[in-house]
Amino acid sequence: MERILVVDDEADCQKVLAMYLESQGYRVECANSGIEALSVFENVRPDLIISDVMMPEMDGFELCRNLRTSHLGQFVPFIFLSGQGETDSKVKGHKFGADDYLVKPFQSEEILAKVKAQLERTHRINAEIVRLLQTATARAPQPTVAAVLPGPPPLPLTPAEERVFWEAIQGYTNKQISQQLFISPRTVQAHLSSIFSKLQLENRAQLVRFALQRGYKPPQN
Numbered sequence: 001m002e003r004i005l006v007v008d009d010e011a012d013c014q015k016v017l018a019m020y021l022e023s024q025g026y027r028v029e030c031a032n033s034g035i036e037a038l039s040v041f042e043n044v045r046p047d048l049i050i051s052d053v054m055m056p057e058m059d060g061f062e063l064c065r066n067l068r069t070s071h072l073g074q075f076v077p078f079i080f081l082s083g084q085g086e087t088d089s090k091v092k093g094h095k096f097g098a099d100d101y102l103v104k105p106f107q108s109e110e111i112l113a114k115v116k117a118q119l120e121r122t123h124r125i126n127a128e129i130v131r132l133l134q135t136a137t138a139r140a141p142q143p144t145v146a147a148v149l150p151g152p153p154p155l156p157l158t159p160a161e162e163r164v165f166w167e168a169i170q171g172y173t174n175k176q177i178s179q180q181l182f183i184s185p186r187t188v189q190a191h192l193s194s195i196f197s198k199l200q201l202e203n204r205a206q207l208v209r210f211a212l213q214r215g216y217k218p219p220q221n
Contacts, residue, residue, distance in 0.1 A: 001189060002119060003027045003203060005046035007037040007063065008081070009055045013104070017050065017081070020108050021115070034058025038066060041073065045202045048118055050111070053082035053089065061096050068097035075125075075205075077118035081106060120173070126208045127171020133212060152215045156198050164191040166218040168204060169211040 004021055008014040009032050018028040029044050031037035035058045037051065049067070053060040060080055067073030078100075080093045085103035093101045100114050155162055167177040174192070178185045192204075201207050210216075 001025065001027045001193065002047040003029065003044060004115065005029045005031065005037060005040060005044065005049045007031045007034065007049065007051035007055070007060065009033060009052065013052070017111070020112075024112060026115075032056075034060065034063030034066070037063055041067070045072065045206070046076065047122070047203050047205070048077040048079070048115060050079045050081050050115075053080060053084050053093070061092060064093070064096040064098055075122075077122060079111075079114055079118065081111065122205070123171050123173055125171075126205060130170055130208060130212070134217065155216070157195060161191045161195050161198075164188060165195055165207075165211075168192060168195070169208050169216065170218060171208070 004026050006014055006018050006021070006028055007030075008017070014030050014032075018030055021028050029040055029046060031040045033055045034051075037049070038058075040046075041049075051060040051063055058066075060082065064078055064080075067076060067078065074097075078098045080098050080101040081104060082089065082093075082101070083104045090101045099118055102111060102114060155165060157165060163181055164177060167180060172180070174185045174188045177183075177188045181188070195207070196202065199207070199210060201210060
């Protein structure tokens, strides 16, 4: 289940947006300010952030700037959802590194479309990174005397979970995995939740990094 961090000091707006996103199948964490959001981010590592601009202690612009200058936050999709609809505010938001900017009041269908688009874009980027690394490995010249290197340790997963693992690290969405393995999306999500728990990971991005850093590669058919 992909996790979204909603940052807004307006309790009603925060609650409405969180309830709507949860009804669409996302796990939602909330923060009332930029400073609180940074603390939540360190503990939760969300897959996407939706933030207001005007907030106490630290506004949304400063929050976005802080994340974009950090190693872990530089690639997390960031959407501003603000009552400030002036062009200058929108330009400033993008300048600080936001991926999108919506103006309140918003249509629920629009914010959902923006969220899905940003998450799909993240999946495509992860899949392309995996593909490029696999291509570079395949093209690398082989040494005349091959050194015997230990392979990665066996995955602590069931056969069904392992099949989902190989598909997920290639960047496929739950729907695509469901179609390729002939199982329901709900079953895919259940396997992913178990995989994250067993490998002590939080989300798909961490799963891809885990596979790359430890040398796990999908089996060749």
